[in-house]
Amino acid sequence: MTVTVERPASRVALITLNRPQALNALNLETMRELTTAAAELDRSAEVGAIVLTGSDRAFAAGADIKEMASRTFSEMHAEDWFAGWDALTRVRTPLIAAVAGHALGGGCELAMMCDLLLAAESARFGQPEITLGVIPGMGGSQRLTRAIGKAKAMDLILTGRTMRADEAERCGLVSRVVPNEQLRAEAIEVAAKIASMSLVAARTAKEAVNRSFESSLAEGVLFERRVFHALFATEDQKEGMAAFTEKRKPDFRHC
Numbered sequence: 001m002t003v004t005v006e007r008p009a010s011r012v013a014l015i016t017l018n019r020p021q022a023l024n025a026l027n028l029e030t031m032r033e034l035t036t037a038a039a040e041l042d043r044s045a046e047v048g049a050i051v052l053t054g055s056d057r058a059f060a061a062g063a064d065i066k067e068m069a070s071r072t073f074s075e076m077h078a079e080d081w082f083a084g085w086d087a088l089t090r091v092r093t094p095l096i097a098a099v100a101g102h103a104l105g106g107g108c109e110l111a112m113m114c115d116l117l118l119a120a121e122s123a124r125f126g127q128p129e130i131t132l133g134v135i136p137g138m139g140g141s142q143r144l145t146r147a148i149g150k151a152k153a154m155d156l157i158l159t160g161r162t163m164r165a166d167e168a169e170r171c172g173l174v175s176r177v178v179p180n181e182q183l184r185a186e187a188i189e190v191a192a193k194i195a196s197m198s199l200v201a202a203r204t205a206k207e208a209v210n211r212s213f214e215s216s217l218a219e220g221v222l223f224e225r226r227v228f229h230a231l232f233a234t235e236d237q238k239e240g241m242a243a244f245t246e247k248r249k250p251d252f253r254h255c
């Protein structure tokens with residue numbers, strides 16, 4: 001197996017990329033195993049947040065260059081290479097990328113498919129595909145541009161340079177940078193916090209934020225208002241507001 005799945009805390013799942021000999025380069029096998037594991041966890045009402053991580057040395061050093069190198073245009077096109085990764089973006093449970101070491105090419109793009117990114121000080125982000133005579137192919141030209149703006153995205157994608165964790169935080173790619181040894185614990189803590197909320201509310205919040213990338217402001221605001229109204233059909237809304245009034249902690253049932 002090229003990924004492992006653990007349950008490090010209540011309602012939290014941890015998926016770890018595990019191809020150390022290739023710095024977690026993403027091959028077809030990894031894509032299938034990772035998307036299958038994430039989809040399975042997403043179907044479970046017992047999982048409220050999923051952390052995706054790699055090793056201390058590499059989150060992932062990109063798509064597997066050796067697997068792609070000899071392929072022809074016709075083969076890449078016929079197989080719609082990389083399309084399988086879209087399955088990860090259909091996961092409705094919040095996904096947290098915990099990045100240490102190299103997050104390059106497909107590795108950076110995989111992290112950007114997650115809902116929030118935490119970085120260790122050792123994290124290095126980049127889209128070096130240009131140095132291989134190609135361009136990002138797992139969404140980098142789109143998601144990086146939306147995350148950090150055109151100027152920085154062009155800088156990274158056209159030069160192929162890597163960006164340190166502090167720069168990634170400054171330009172809004174990552175939400176927090178933590179000392180290397182604290183990354184895993186911090187990611188699990190953030191995941192546990194999210195997982196303690198109403199799952200239906202958390203999934204709806206994720207959907208609403210993601211909608212902002214797909215719609216005009218007016219449509220996005222309308223979508224938000226409608227799903228806000230819809231949450232009043234949930235038991236968790238009744239419980240959350242009753243708990244506030246009664247000055248106690250809510251006991252969410254995730255429905």
Ligand code: CAA
Pocket residue numbers: 021022023025026061062063064065066102104105106107109128129132135136137138140
């Ligand atoms: N694909 C396949 N194998 C890879 C790999 C990749 N993306 N990245 C690293 N590896 C392999 C190396 O070939 C090496 O294997 P061998 O021991 O069998 O030679 C092993 O991992 C260790 O790597 P290095 O010896 O190179 O380690 P290093 O510490 O000297 O360098 C590195 C680390 C700077 C990350 C370097 O490995 C590197 O530049 N990797 C490629 C990064 C890259 O170009 N990524 C983009 C890939 S294309 C892509 O992702 C397309 C897309 O949009 C999805």
